[in-house]
Amino acid sequence: MNTLLYMVNGTNIGFSEIMIIMLAVIIIFLIARNLIAPPKY
Structure with a gap:
């Protein structure tokens, strides 16, 4: 999760993105x- 937050902060993408x-x-x-694995009906 730390890498994900770092990528978000590094690229400055908005919350909607x-x-x-x-x-x-x-x-x-x-x-x-x-x-x-198709669901069984």
Whole structure:
């Protein structure tokens, strides 16, 4: 987490950019998890 905070402070990206990046990471993680192990219906 320290490296993440350092990168944010170093590049001076705003809070909205951080939220967009986190949302994109979560969406990609969910898609990858569904591809690897599809949910059982």
